[in-house]
Amino acid sequence: MKCEPYRELATREVDATPYATSLIEGHRDFGYSLETALSDIIDNSITAGAQSVALIADTAADEAWIAIADDGSGMTEAELIDAMRLGSKNPTHKRAAKDLGRFGLGLKSASFSQCRCLTVLTRRNGKTSCARWDLDRIAQRNEWSLELIDNPELVKGHHLLPETGTVVVWEKLDRLSGGYTHDRGKRAEYMNSEFSRAERHLRLVFHRFLEGTKPRVKLLLNGRRLKPIDPMASSHAATQKDPEEILRLRQGDVVIRCHTLPHHKRMSQEEWDEIGGPEGHLKSQGLYVYREDRLIIAGGWLGLARQTELTKLCRIAVDIPNTMDAEWRIDVKKASAQLPPVVRERLKRVVERFVGTSKRTYRSRGQRLVDETRFPIWNRVQKDGQIVFRPNLEHPIFRSYAEQLPEGLREGFERCLRIVGAGLPIETLHAELVGNAEAVTADETSEHDLKVLVCSLATTLMENGVAAEALPDTLQSNPFLRVRWEAAAQILDDFLRTRVS
Known part of the structure; x- marks a missing residue:
């Protein structure tokens, strides 16, 4: 040709x-x-x-x-x-x-x-x-x-x-x-x-x-x-900070710092609301990308994880130099960026580890509900891959009341408790917890009811071999009593004095 x-x-x-x-x-x-x-x-x-x-x-x-x-x-x-x-x-x-x-x-x-x-x-x-x-x-x-x-x-x-x-x-x-x-x-x-x-x-x-x-x-x-808003709450004493990781690349160093925010009860309402912003902590979790100390991306996981209630306190600060603009595809507004593949791979491992730790922390708190020494009012039960919560029919306050009932009424009492458990408004609770978890709180209890609970628990624990001097630590480990401990402690002191005399 x-x-x-x-x-x-x-x-x-x-x-x-x-x-x-x-x-x-x-x-x-x-x-x-x-x-x-x-x-x-x-x-x-x-x-x-x-x-x-x-x-x-x-x-x-x-x-x-x-x-x-x-x-x-x-x-x-x-x-x-x-x-x-x-x-x-x-x-x-x-x-x-x-x-x-x-x-x-x-x-x-x-x-x-x-x-x-x-x-x-x-x-x-x-x-x-x-x-x-x-x-x-x-x-x-x-x-x-x-x-x-x-x-x-x-x-x-x-x-x-x-x-x-x-x-x-x-x-x-x-x-x-x-x-x-x-x-x-x-x-x-x-x-x-x-x-x-x-x-x-x-x-x-x-x-x-x-x-x-x-x-x-x-x-x-x-x-x-104008005063600064630090999304990491870096200066708060209760903020948990992991050691920084440095990814060294040809165009410069990427510095990664993981932070876990304090629980909302350890912050003032003003601090909590300010850091969470108008969309709340569920939406503001995730990656915070800084270019020369100037924030480019504020929250979101960029496809590396899902936003969940268990991870809403997780924040990861990622610092990049201006020499990486092309790789990160910084836009004209400097308001968005894309993860380079090599950075995405490293961050994926960091996020999996960090988010996994956060979830295990929450789950370990959940597991404490089934610690028998705490006599929980609710039992957390795994059933067919799902989690259900049931009233603890063996709780001293329930057992004490049931034993005072005629034999023929006890089954009806326990049936009522089971119906209360089965009737938990799961969907409503989920919607409230996802949208505004910190606003969901327990109802108040009367002084008389608190007294009956403390005395019943103390009696049962002592009958099971718990020494009187160990009662305060044991009872205070109960979440319900812990948040009411000042009143509960006084009731326990009166109970022990009466018992000794």
Whole structure:
């Protein structure tokens, strides 16, 4: 077969510059929310070495506006122009350590997702520079024409500019009106609710920067300093921490730290609710991925485990450097990522071990229900691969009462107890425990009933050879009595004194 001679392709070049209006409008729809947009701007402030970042939101004005002001390094005019350019950084280029940027799109895309007018004022070495993108102006001209403003002192937000630093101003907040374009009161109410949600997000995402007596960054919202929310409860004395594991890869180290949160009874209600967040602890368990100390993923197991009530106190912090962005597929918003195969394999083993330990801890607590020395009111029974709970008919309080009944009534009494056991509202209990387990509690008992229970148990234990001095420890091991021990202890003291005398 005769081969055709090699021929080069004949090519021509034509101008295929993107239409300015179409492209820049497309940058509004990367999926940013208010909280992720604000986070992206704050990333730039932290990368610029800011020690203080102030968010100012004037939601009540006729034309609402938002400003993010920092005391970072500021920019020269040439640097400002470059920063305002879309795609100003190549994501494949090596970044400085602790650089929180990614594509060079965040400032623009995050801002455009919320507003139609983006103005940046910046000052370095006493020289102020100012530039603006106005999407309405671009739509009119359909050209890439960045405005440089020579009299920045007239620009909204200029009074917020420090001696060195940067102010980002959002105006024409069409995406934040909630549809209440002509109702200023409703619009302000909607915007304030959005900022309330964004506040929690910022406290969580940047918590490592906000922590400590000398935090790396102070973050303020309308003059109020934001406090960090640590999802690991790292500083709580009852938090259990496993030794860290380090996965060393060519692109850098992945550091894995497993935490088990304290039981809700060992935390204040405010602490418990704050760490659990609006969706609760069941939804907030799982992996927390940090990129240069900035939280990227907050909870969920990424397919490595199921969210269950038994594992809702499990948190695993995973730290990665910015050199792994491509492998983790960090998105533009820096709000999602994917596990690289080699990391997934290691994390799978870590999660299986960690989650297994947590489940065994819960199950060991459950097994204590069948410890005969504790005389449980309910017995936990495995039957045909399922678990059922039955009233313990041999419990001293039941036996004592049954023995006082005529012989003909005892079977009826025991039948009533069995019906109570069979009638447990399992589905309702399951729904309550999954949705709000910490709110489910035992009913109160009367002083007389508690006295009868303590005396019956103490009598039975002593008849079975338990010494009087060992009774407090033995009875206190009963979960029912443990939570009522102050009253139960007094009843036991009176019982022992009466018995001795």
